[in-house]
Amino acid sequence: MINSKSIIATLFFLMASSFSSTLRGQALSASEIIEKNCRNKESQTFYSEISMTVVRPTWQRETKAKMWIKTRDYSFVLLTAPAKERGQSYLKRQNNLWNWQPSIGRTIKLSSSSTTGQAWQGSDFTIDDIVRNTSFREQYTATLLGQEEVEGTKCHKLQLVPKPETPVVWKKIVTWISTKEFVDIKSEFYGEHEKLIRTYLAYDIKQEQRYFIPMRMEIVPAGKKGHKTVLTVDRYTLQESLNEKFFSLQNLKNIR
Amino acid sequence: MWNLLRKNLWRNTRRTCLTILSVFFVVTTCILTESVHKGIWHSSLQQLLRIRHGHIEISNKAYADQPSPDHFLMADSLMFNRLRSIEGVEGVFPCTESFAMASSDNTSKGVMVWGIDPELEEKRMAISSMIVAGCYLQSTDRNILVGEKLSRYLGIAPGDSIALLGRGYHGSTAVGLYCVQGIFSCPIPEVDRSIIYMTLPTAQEFLNVSAEYSGIYLLLKQEKSLPAVIEKVKTVLDCDNCSVTDWKASMQDLLIYSDAAQALGIAVTVLLYLVAGSGLLSTVIMTTNERRHEFGLMIALGMRRSRLTRTIIYEHLFILAIGIVAALGFSLPITGYFNRHPLQITGDAAEVILHNLTKPEISFYFESDLFASQILAIFFIGCATLFYPIIVIRRLRIESALITSNQLRV
Numbered sequence: 001m002i003n004s005k006s007i008i009a010t011l012f013f014l015m016a017s018s019f020s021s022t023l024r025g026q027a028l029s030a031s032e033i034i035e036k037n038c039r040n041k042e043s044q045t046f047y048s049e050i051s052m053t054v055v056r057p058t059w060q061r062e063t064k065a066k067m068w069i070k071t072r073d074y075s076f077v078l079l080t081a082p083a084k085e086r087g088q089s090y091l092k093r094q095n096n097l098w099n100w101q102p103s104i105g106r107t108i109k110l111s112s113s114s115t116t117g118q119a120w121q122g123s124d125f126t127i128d129d130i131v132r133n134t135s136f137r138e139q140y141t142a143t144l145l146g147q148e149e150v151e152g153t154k155c156h157k158l159q160l161v162p163k164p165e166t167p168v169v170w171k172k173i174v175t176w177i178s179t180k181e182f183v184d185i186k187s188e189f190y191g192e193h194e195k196l197i198r199t200y201l202a203y204d205i206k207q208e209q210r211y212f213i214p215m216r217m218e219i220v221p222a223g224k225k226g227h228k229t230v231l232t233v234d235r236y237t238l239q240e241s242l243n244e245k246f247f248s249l250q251n252l253k254n255i256r
Numbered sequence: 257m258w259n260l261l262r263k264n265l266w267r268n269t270r271r272t273c274l275t276i277l278s279v280f281f282v283v284t285t286c287i288l289t290e291s292v293h294k295g296i297w298h299s300s301l302q303q304l305l306r307i308r309h310g311h312i313e314i315s316n317k318a319y320a321d322q323p324s325p326d327h328f329l330m331a332d333s334l335m336f337n338r339l340r341s342i343e344g345v346e347g348v349f350p351c352t353e354s355f356a357m358a359s360s361d362n363t364s365k366g367v368m369v370w371g372i373d374p375e376l377e378e379k380r381m382a383i384s385s386m387i388v389a390g391c392y393l394q395s396t397d398r399n400i401l402v403g404e405k406l407s408r409y410l411g412i413a414p415g416d417s418i419a420l421l422g423r424g425y426h427g428s429t430a431v432g433l434y435c436v437q438g439i440f441s442c443p444i445p446e447v448d449r450s451i452i453y454m455t456l457p458t459a460q461e462f463l464n465v466s467a468e469y470s471g472i473y474l475l476l477k478q479e480k481s482l483p484a485v486i487e488k489v490k491t492v493l494d495c496d497n498c499s500v501t502d503w504k505a506s507m508q509d510l511l512i513y514s515d516a517a518q519a520l521g522i523a524v525t526v527l528l529y530l531v532a533g534s535g536l537l538s539t540v541i542m543t544t545n546e547r548r549h550e551f552g553l554m555i556a557l558g559m560r561r562s563r564l565t566r567t568i569i570y571e572h573l574f575i576l577a578i579g580i581v582a583a584l585g586f587s588l589p590i591t592g593y594f595n596r597h598p599l600q601i602t603g604d605a606a607e608v609i610l611h612n613l614t615k616p617e618i619s620f621y622f623e624s625d626l627f628a629s630q631i632l633a634i635f636f637i638g639c640a641t642l643f644y645p646i647i648v649i650r651r652l653r654i655e656s657a658l659i660t661s662n663q664l665r666v
Contacts, residue, residue: 056326061426084429085428085429101419101431103431104419104432105433108419121427122423224322
């Protein structure tokens with residue numbers, strides 16, 4: 001009797017604890033979810049090679065680039081293809097952004113106001129997206145909208161509204177962050193009057209040590225039939241050793 | 257009848273002159289006020305259209321939604337010649353317009369890069385007269401012209417070079433290093449602050465496009481030929497992916513503003529007519545009452561009331577005609593002169609105008625429609641005032657008219 005009682009008690013305890021953990025899982029606050037998402041996204045230091053295809057109704061164009069990225073603060077982007085654009089590079093140090101144009105031998109400082117929303121290499125990605133200037137944690141206030149499934153993945157659905165006086169282009173972002181890896185696998189970006197401007201989608205989540213990285217990303221602009229940009233990560237290696245000094249203006253011209 | 261009219265008018269020249277003068281002042285005031293009002297609007301609009309996109313804009317249909325070099329419009333010299341030969345077209349101005357970032361040593365700013373034909377453009381805006389440093393472009397130059405405020409912001413002078421970075425054809429990078437040839441000062445601050453001019457071939461090379469244009473602008477000799485020219489342009493072009501729009505479609509905001517301004521103008525005009533009409537009416541009342549005794553006497557002597565009324569109407573119309581002709585003779589040279597030699601405004605008012613629209617000057621409107629409408633309006637008001645003497649004559653009681661007049665005389 002005692003045995004069976006204890007078994008029942010154990011079972012009950014197990015059920016209760018699993019239930020409570022589920023409860024706890026659901027009870028994650030919006031800021032906790034964003035925190036986990038940003039810890040994954042913004043603390044990676046890595047080298048990667050990407051190819052980006054701009055798809056338009058009548059033409060396609062592929063751009064290849066190498067990227068060195070240290071957290072959200074430092075990044076280097078070097079174009080390797082097409083031939084005409086090869087050697088162009090972008091450097092970001094905190095809030096400063098420079099562009100090296102080998103064809104004219106000039107480093108151009110990009111003023112932040114004119115860069116935030118500009119298309120990168122004629123794609124649907126903005127320069128911000130590429131040099132990782134956007135931060136859900138620092139620039140936006142999140143509210144949890146509930147849970148939803150996106151293409152079979154269970155996600156937290158959150159709404160992000162820019163904090164006052166934050167110089168961002170979007171008036172609102174609705175994002176779906178996976179409950180398991182805390183990767184934002186879908187985001188909708190809204191402009192003035194709550195008008196959907198574009199949708200971001202992430203696929204093929206790969207685990208590299210403690211980080212989860214989408215290996216393919218897409219931006220689909222709203223209301224433009226046949227328009228999209230696909231960015232695939234061809235190579236990805238974590239490089240925790242990358243030093244801040246690497247991200248210098250001298251290197252901007254010399255990086256290969 | 258004619259004799260009676262003449263005698264009546266000359267019998268009391270003071271009274272006749274007073275009425276003529278009253279008509280004269282009313283017509284002159286109305287014409288001058290309307291001429292200034294319409295003139296300001298008309299001239300600033302034409303000036304604005306010259307500087308902006310002309311009266312008619314031809315572009316690729318897709319360009320309006322997505323203004324990028326991918327949606328430029330192909331055009332050849334044959335097409336330009338055909339457009340130029342359309343009657344009423346003053347000039348055809350092809351251009352490329354694109355957004356870019358201009359960067360000097362350590363500052364950069366978003367700018368509009370305009371590819372223009374320097375010789376043609378000279379007819380449109382006379383940029384060469386706006387040059388404050390350096391010199392104007394030649395069609396073979398690879399250099400650029402920069403607005404004065406922009407040059408100050410970027411800290412550049414003629415001879416310096418700046419980098420331009422933008423988006424070219426099919427998402428390619430448009431990049432180039434250009435030498436500043438001249439700096440121009442434009443009355444429109446927006447242009448002065450953010451526009452860079454270069455020759456068309458240079459701009460097309462910068463954007464990696466061939467003989468393609470963001471838009472072809474047409475300036476008309478006269479605004480009123482707009483609908484006819486648009487129809488002709490459409491038949492001449494005969495292309496499916498071209499959009500032909502007039503300035504009214506592309507400058508909706510301005511039109512709303514224009515409507516508001518016109519409504520205000522109409523309100524002022526109505527007020528003016530009211531004042532003018534009551535002035536005229538009071539003169540007519542005065543002169544009619546002066547003649548009550550005369551009217552009574554005429555009717556007593558056997559003149560029919562209808563005949564008397566007709567005489568009065570003729571007199572009145574004659575006076576109106578003289579007043580109007582005199583007013584025309586006076587205001588035509590004035591409006592004509594100020595139409596050709598605009599009044600220059602100086603001081604604070606000029607600053608305000610510079611910030612809002614165009615040149616700080618007032619040119620008078622000088623078109624037949626203005627004179628016709630004003631004369632017609634005053635004529636109607638004049639005719640309306642005729643009701644008073646007509647009613648007076650119809651209701652005149654002979655005895656009382658004679659007695660009252662006698663009593664008055666005593």
